[in-house]
Amino acid sequence: MTCAELGGELDSLSGIVTAQGACPEGTDVAEITMPCEEGEYALDALWVQRVRDDGSYDEAEQLTDDECITPADLAAQARREFKTMKIEAPVATMQGNPPMIVNVHYPAYTSATAQDRTVTLLGVPVVIRADPAEFTWNFDDPYSGGDTLTTTDPGRPWHEGDPTPDKSWVGHTYSRLGTPGEDAGTAVDDNGNAYRTGVAVALTTTWQGRFRVQGTSTWTDIPGTITTTSTTGPTTVTEARTRLVCDDLDGNTVC
Template structure:
């Protein structure tokens, strides 16, 4: 049941109640005025009663205005944004390998790269609509041959502009894994400023198995038939 909002003519006093407003008060829309850059929370009303053993209730009170609407800044929402950031389902960075057909050669550059595109998510914090943005910060490439993984802030690029690559020294198979560390920031809907989120998120993606061959020179009869 909604609560009536009773106030005097200049809105200097406001209360929540069920029923008729007192003399000198009128019912109207609740108003909260916040400074620029802040946003108002909705007012909170409470009602109390006692549950009796026979299933009835007693002592039912009218609705009381518990919180007349706080003004919050993005900094106030930052701890909640940090928790929400860890709950997000961030799509792992895609893994692209060149040569592209599932094989490569010993002693040549095997090129790897990914997309640095940020991801955005719409959610609410304390009922306030916000946008959270996750942006790739670092990439860790594990080439599955016992060498130390490569960590970089460079997403790489395809041939002939490759900047992230690996050279295998032995034949075999390998499954390349990419771990991406994401940084976050959030924005209250309707505002223009972004607030950084403390902490990072991690996603992991793997490429299909890669077969590594060694190219060998062979003497053959000339001419070839």
């Protein structure tokens, strides 16, 4: 800051000041803004007033000068903010009405979308963004083989009119249920059908970070990742055995 004539243009310096009220009569404090290059952002000088032992304040003291900063200057701060960012775990869905049936491919999908946080870094307003980058599904199926799936595809639900979901869809097929009486949760019902209870699917979402100065469109990547975990409610998987019967759907005996 400097002193300038009241109501006049600032065309010459009349003395640098370090505190409000330090200008002579007839002048007032005028602020000098440092010009910054394209892609740089102005950071104002830092001032402080220290508290004396008697509770009064010292004269204002300038700790830093005005300066121009770049996204590279903000990178370390942005990384710390991203690492402590509270990301809401997305909803994970294994589509299908319970109980699920063995040898049927059930689609799995998530609602994951980018999440933003606005912070101030070194006096500059910055948007921190977490983008869902990778999805690891654990289908809680130790008996069929290949009970985990890692993909960059969030999956999609089946809708009426879609083709029957197959293994090209993000999802899983339960083909075995374990041994009734030996494996936890596996038993046999009154009709002799094996079933397994308490099956819960877990989704681990990996998030990547980036940041931009608020009001600009250029994003800068942040090293490192964050993970969240989502879990579906427990369900039951059971067999659907085929049986030969003598009656058709109209009740006619055909045997």
